[in-house]
Amino acid sequence: MQINGEAQPGTALLLVAAPTGRGRVLDASSVALALAAVPPSAWTGTAAATLIELTDPTEPQAVLTRIQAAAATTGPLTVVLVGQLQRDRRQQGIHFALARTTPTTIRYTALPWTWLVHALQQRRPDTTTAFVDLVADAGAWEQLLDEPLTLGNSTRAFGIIAPPPGRRRTAQPRYTNALAQTLRTGHRPRAEQLHQETLRCIDVEGALVLGVEHAAATNPVLSYGNPAPIPAQASLAPAAAMLPARSQRAVSPVYVPSNAVIPVEADPHARIAALSKAGCHREAAQLAAAAEQRAVHAFGADTFAAVHWTEVRAYLASVAQDPAASCQLWLQAAETRLGVLQQAPDVHDVETAADGAHHQWERIRDAAHARHLAPRLVALRYRVPGRQHGALAAIQKKLERLPA
Incomplete structure (x- = not known):
């Protein structure tokens, strides 16, 4: 997975977290050991690499300090995020939930997404890659469909953001689990190829897929809405226009709302x-x-x-x-x-x-x-x-x- 041509040592930051109480909708800890078993150099695509691992942290400021330390390195940086996105109902901000996060304490116990973006934006272009495996709560999901979530222009982002799994259900981090399985075999393709290989291993129907622009020609992403998700395209059969589609929004090139990444046929x-x-x-x-x-x-x-x-x-x-x-x-x-x-x-x-x-x-x-x-x-x-x-x-x- 050669991310760039530099010979500098790389850094891999693994952040895996989810609330420990009833607010947990993702079994993030189930993939922690699989991610840690991947050699740090496999994450970064460099001969040598440093691993920073944060599993179920509790303090947003402490997490930010570790992120800033990773962002301050000069070599390739790979960030792996596994967890939940929650919306602060008062200020409408998106947060990455930590172990002690509850719906009423989001502003104090979760990591504001803007902190993460600001830390990574300080890095040189083409030196930062992120793989995300996230589940959004109902409030965050509603906002994400209208306001694309990004990691800034300096970071290439790949992965999925899944909708709430439903009442009394807990989602599994399928994307990063498949990602780790591939890397543990010693197979180290480029980030774009690794992302596409991972998507082929899992069902991403209903999820928002990041990084899909690299395969748009052969594996198009279909936006879903109400009541049918087919965007109006000349290449589709005229009959497809019968199912009314929600108006398409302008979105970040690495963030396209989708309900499937599958061949058109x-x-x-x-x-x-x-x-x-x-x-x-x-x-x-x-x-x-x-x-x-x-x-x-x-x-x-x-x-x-x-x-x-x-x-x-x-x-x-x-x-x-x-x-x-x-x-x-x-x-x-x-x-x-x-x-x-x-x-x-x-x-x-x-x-x-x-x-x-x-x-x-x-x-x-x-x-x-x-x-x-x-x-x-x-x-x-x-x-x-x-x-x-x-x-x-x-x-x-x-x-x-x-x-x-």
């Missing part, structure tokens, strides 16, 4: 869109349901990856002229985003799901079915009134018009 969205456009609604729905089950198996039922496919199914049901099924799926998506994923009522995806449920409910002709779904819709509209006034009043008016 293996991605189901274009096939689903083509089937739906051809009127093969049952086949399209079956394919979407299969994709949803794959996401549930990989990440859990109450996760961003799974709720995305619920929304795709809701859209397909509307195209198939099944408003009752579509309404129920949109309700499910909105309730999951609010109750489990803890997204705010004014978040775009939550409002879209609520609006979708309301619109499809208005189309239901069967009075009994409409009355059956009305209580859930009313409860949802109390929490998510939407941008147009009078949503609750409109529901009441339709209920009054329904035959007894």
Whole structure:
């Protein structure tokens, strides 16, 4: 893994941490021994290297001191980060959680991401490489989709940031575990190649992938949103445009929101869109349901990856002229985003799901079915009134018009 042509000794900084209490969503310690077993020179790609290892540290200032010491070295520096990202609800800042971090003490017990960026920005270009294996809490994840997280212009960043794993679930650091397995074999490719080899060993559906620009031509990254993640590209089949995609944001070249890093022909969205456009609604729905089950198996039922496919199914049901099924799926998506994923009522995806449920409910002709779904819709509209006034009043008016 020759990172540059210098013969200077390198430095490897391993920072592995996660809260010890109920706030833990990543089993970071499970990979600590595997990372430490990698020779320091394998991390840096140099003949000699120094290892700085921080496992479950508790003091942000002490961690910063070690980071600054590593950043002050002149040779190649490789930083490996395994842990959780949490958002300070008061100041909206992203922090790297440490062992004593809790949701109410983030500002005092976690490492502000800006500290890390500032320390690494002092280094010369092309001398710093970072491999990250992170899980974001619900607040941080919501912010990351709109505000890309970077390590500054001086650092080449590779790795993944995964969404919250769901209630009572703990994610595993799959990226760095695969990374360590490769390096322990004595195989030392360049950082870009090592990153791509690692991605091929794991399932990264639903995660944000850093460093993907190096393989964009052969292994494109697909952005996911609501309800379908296909960006409008001329190279895709025209049918793909049927599934509405969220507007694409300008992002850092090493930070692209994605729900998969897979060959285009293996991605189901274009096939689903083509089937739906051809009127093969049952086949399209079956394919979407299969994709949803794959996401549930990989990440859990109450996760961003799974709720995305619920929304795709809701859209397909509307195209198939099944408003009752579509309404129920949109309700499910909105309730999951609010109750489990803890997204705010004014978040775009939550409002879209609520609006979708309301619109499809208005189309239901069967009075009994409409009355059956009305209580859930009313409860949802109390929490998510939407941008147009009078949503609750409109529901009441339709209920009054329904035959007894």
